[in-house]
Amino acid sequence: MVVSVVAKLFSLSISWWLLCYPWTNVRGEYFSSVEQMRQLLKLEQGLIDNLDRYIKLHEQKIEFLHRQREWFGKELKEGLKQDVEYTSNPMSAFLLVNRLVNDWERIRVFMELDVGVKLQNNTEMPTSEDVVGVAEGLARLQDMYQLNTKDMASGKLLGRKIGRQLKTAECYEIGNKLTTATNYRYAVSWLREALRLWTSESPGISKVEIMNSLSYALSQQGEYEEALELTKKVLKMQPDNQRALKSKEPLEKWIVYKQEYGLPPPVPDADYKNYPSLCRGDYQRSNKEIAKLRCRYEHKRTMFLRIAPLKMEELSHDPFIVVYHEVLHDKEIAMVLDIAKPLLQRSMVGDDVSKKISKTRTSNNGWLDDVMHPIVRRITRRTEDMTDLAMSAAEQLQVGNYGVGGHYLPHHDYAVPEEGKEAYPAVGKGNRIATVMYYLSDVAIGGATVFPELGVSVFPRKGSAIFWYNLHANGTIDSRTLHGACPVFVGSKWVANKWIHEYGQEFRRPCQVDQNA
Ligand SMILES: *[C@@H]1O[C@H](CO)[C@@H](O)[C@H](O)[C@H]1NC(C)=O
Ligand SMILES: *[C@@H]1O[C@H](CO)[C@@H](O)[C@H](O)[C@H]1NC(C)=O
Numbered sequence: 205m206v207v208s209v210v211a212k213l214f215s216l217s218i219s220w221w222l223l224c225y226p227w228t229n230v231r232g233e234y235f236s237s238v239e240q241m242r243q244l245l246k247l248e249q250g251l252i253d254n255l256d257r258y259i260k261l262h263e264q265k266i267e268f269l270h271r272q273r274e275w276f277g278k279e280l281k282e283g284l285k286q287d288v289e290y291t292s293n294p295m296s297a298f299l300l301v302n303r304l305v306n307d308w309e310r311i312r313v314f315m316e317l318d319v320g321v322k323l324q325n326n327t328e329m330p331t332s333e334d335v336v337g338v339a340e341g342l343a344r345l346q347d348m349y350q351l352n353t354k355d356m357a358s359g360k361l362l363g364r365k366i367g368r369q370l371k372t373a374e375c376y377e378i379g380n381k382l383t384t385a386t387n388y389r390y391a392v393s394w395l396r397e398a399l400r401l402w403t404s405e406s407p408g409i410s411k412v413e414i415m416n417s418l419s420y421a422l423s424q425q426g427e428y429e430e431a432l433e434l435t436k437k438v439l440k441m442q443p444d445n446q447r448a449l450k451s452k453e454p455l456e457k458w459i460v461y462k463q464e465y466g467l468p469p470p471v472p473d474a475d476y477k478n479y480p481s482l483c484r485g486d487y488q489r490s491n492k493e494i495a496k497l498r499c500r501y502e503h504k505r506t507m508f509l510r511i512a513p514l515k516m517e518e519l520s521h522d523p524f525i526v527v528y529h530e531v532l533h534d535k536e537i538a539m540v541l542d543i544a545k546p547l548l549q550r551s552m553v554g555d556d557v558s559k560k561i562s563k564t565r566t567s568n569n570g571w572l573d574d575v576m577h578p579i580v581r582r583i584t585r586r587t588e589d590m591t592d593l594a595m596s597a598a599e600q601l602q603v604g605n606y607g608v609g610g611h612y613l614p615h616h617d618y619a620v621p622e623e624g625k626e627a628y629p630a631v632g633k634g635n636r637i638a639t640v641m642y643y644l645s646d647v648a649i650g651g652a653t654v655f656p657e658l659g660v661s662v663f664p665r666k667g668s669a670i671f672w673y674n675l676h677a678n679g680t681i682d683s684r685t686l687h688g689a690c691p692v693f694v695g696s697k698w699v700a701n702k703w704i705h706e707y708g709q710e711f712r713r714p715c716q717v718d719q720n721a
Contacts (some may be wrong), residue, residue, distance in 0.1 A: 237568035238607035239548050240698035244330065246272050252322050261319035262676040272311055278285040279303065303484065332381075339381035341609025342692075343390035348483055348691050349650070350610075353393040357401070361694070362649070372398050373408040376414055383421050391421040412438050416447045420525060423451070426467045428458040436618045476614045476688070482654035483690035489659045496521065502528070508589030519660050523682050524566050525672040528590055532583070537644045539579045544603035546572045569604035573699075587702045591671055594708035597633040603644070606651065606689065606697040614656055614688035617703060634706030635675060637713070642669045642700040650693030657684045664697060679706065 283290040283300065344352060351361065357375050361368035370378075381392035395418040402411050417433045422431040432455040438448040450561045481487040488494075497520075503513035515529040532540075547570030574581045580601055587594045606612075616638045619627040627635035641653065643664040653670060654661040662670055674685050689697075 209338070237548065237605045237610060239545060239605045240568060247329070251324055254675045258319060258321040258323065261321060265314070265317075265319065269311070269315070271487055276303070276307070289471045290714060291665055297314065298471065299681060304694070332361060335377070336381045336385050336649060338609075339378045340385050342378065343382055343385075343387050344611065344691050345609050345650075345693060346393075349693055350484075353390075353397050354400075357394075357397050370401075372403075372414075373409045376409050376417070379421065380417055381600055383417065383424075386424075388421045388424040390428075392425060395421055410450075412442055413446060416445070416451075417456075419448075419451060423455060423458065426462065428455050428462060431455050432459065433464055469638055476686075477656040478659055479654060479656045479688060479690075482656060482659065483652055484652065485652065485661060485663065487659055487661065493659075502526075505588050506541075514590065519670075520655075520658050520660065520672075523658075523660070523684055525655070525660060525670065526668045527662060528671065529665065530667050531586065531590065531669050532642055532644070536579055536582070537652055537666065537698075539577070540572070540583070540601075540603060541644060541698060543572060543577050543580070544700075547571070548605060568606075568610075569615060571603050572601040572603060573598075579637060583642070583700070584702070589639060590669070591640060591704065593704045593712050595704070597637075597705040597709065599633075599703045599705070602701045602703075604699050604701070606692050606699075609691050610651075610689075611691040612689035614654075614686050616674065616681070616683065616686055618685075620681060628705065631709075635679075635681070636703045636707055637675050637706045638671065638673045638704045640671045640702040640704070642702075644665065644698035644700055645696060647692055647697045648695035649696065650690055651697040652690045653687060654690060655685065655687045657686050659688075662701075664687040673713075675706070 221464060274360035279299070283296065291300065342356070346353065347358065355361070358368045359369055361363055375394050375398035376654050379391045379398055382388070382391035382394060395414060398409075399411070399414045399418060402409070415438050419431040419434040419438070422428075422434070432452070435448045435452050440450065442448070478487045497518040499517045501513040501516070503509045511539060514531060517527045517529065519525040519527060527575060548568055572580045574584055583601060584595050584598065587593075587598065617636050619635060621627045626632070643666055644664045645664065647664045652661045652663045674682060676682050689699075
């Protein structure tokens with residue numbers, strides 16, 4: 205259902221969508237977890253509360269100062285009425301000096317007195333790097349689902365209004381953050397939008413600033429001619445604009461260079477084949493391939509399945525990939541999430557070494573051990589029943605949460621150790637022979653698990669699980685198991701992974717469904 209919606213709306217193909225993520229590999233970020241974004245709402249609620257207290261205390265302070273001012277005013281008026289008498293009268297002379305020395309001093313101290321409420325706990329505030337993360341997430345969604353910047357800026361997604369119109373300064377901010385992230389293609393797009401929206405009433409941002417930023421982003425894209433045009437326009441408006449003055453000459457040189465030698469070839473795309481179209485749900489395998497696949501009740505392979513057969517949907521025979529439907533109940537899922545949520549807490553970014561910390565903050569998952577709760581043990585046992593593989597060689601259950609824009613680019617679950625070295629030495633049980641991924645939530649749109657080499661995409665269904673072997677039956681790696689998690693478009697995606705290693709599976713692993721049989 206969702207698949208077809210996405211497919212219909214985003215049926216165009218993109219070939220260069222990866223161009224903008226040269227260094228991206230795994231980027232699950234602050235922004236990428238709905239759970240963590242919810243923490244930010246709580247944080248903002250705290251800020252509002254503190255601001256309220258601050259305002260209230262200040263109002264009391266101001267009220268007191270008003271009363272004091274009245275009194276001082278009255279005294280002064282008295283004095284000014286007959287100034288000579290007033291100052292020559294020893295009583296009033298004393299009062300005047302006393303007022304200035306003591307009363308006014310009290311007021312001075314009072315005025316400087318801190319009301320004792322601070323706005324924020326610095327350690328909990330997101331940093332400007334988080335804003336970059338959000339902007340990158342937006343660009344990622346635009347790329348994958350082919351969203352037009354103008355629509356997004358107007359708060360429209362899928363033809364529906366889901367937010368307000370962004371302000372000029374907000375579009376400018378997104379564009380600038382994307383420039384910081386070296387995603388110039390989308391930086392250009394957002395800066396153009398900012399320029400389009402700009403009016404002389406746009407607060408906090410000048411047209412010249414936008415034009416300079418756009419010129420820079422364009423030049424990084426090799427669009428020197430347009431960049432120079434903008435720079436010239438800026439200089440017409442502000443002949444002494446330093447930024448424009450500095451960039452004019454280099455741009456002119458680059459244009460000459462480009463005419464003579466052309467542009468360097470673009471960074472080649474990482475080739476994930478059908479990844480974008482699989483994510484959008486508009487890639488279909490051939491009918492011949494699909495015809496071989498079955499849905500059935502699996503009741504033969506293990507004792508457990510004989511008693512409680514599972515709905516199994518085959519996705520691929522070689523490599524073996526299946527989905528089990530309705531393997532976890534809503535109540536069980538709720539319990540798992542309760543246990544996992546506190547473990548997902550992002551390690552908050554501090555202000556001093558924010559850069560260092562932000563690199564490690566990409567993790568938004570938590571590990572659940574069997575000893576933590578009976579439900580974790582129960583899931584381990586169910587995984588064993590489902591797969592007939594020994595759980596003595598399984599890792600802890602990893603629970604992860606992806607928010608809007610959250611994704612995991614195609615990767616393999618197995619390790620390729622150096623010659624003579626062991627895979628996963630910390631686990632010490634061989635390579636990851638198989639993966640079981642439970643979906644702990646539905647996802648409104650996006651968030652599919654896709655296998656680009658195989659043309660397989662699975663859209664999350666709460667309570668289902670995908671199971672596949674990462675290794676061939678002879679123990680060598682099966683590179684066709686390359687898989688990724690598509691960006692979540694709308695919704696919050698929860699998954700739980702169970703990785704099973706080789707040791708102890710010698711007599712367990714069944715023959716492949718048909719191949720090599
Ligand atoms: C600020 O942080 C401290 C400890 O880190 C905490 O006890 C306190 O409640 C926090 N204050 C607010 C307003 O969040
Ligand atoms: C292991 O099995 C795969 C698939 O059947 C085959 O392609 C590969 O050559 C085998 N490798 C070895 C070392 O036997």
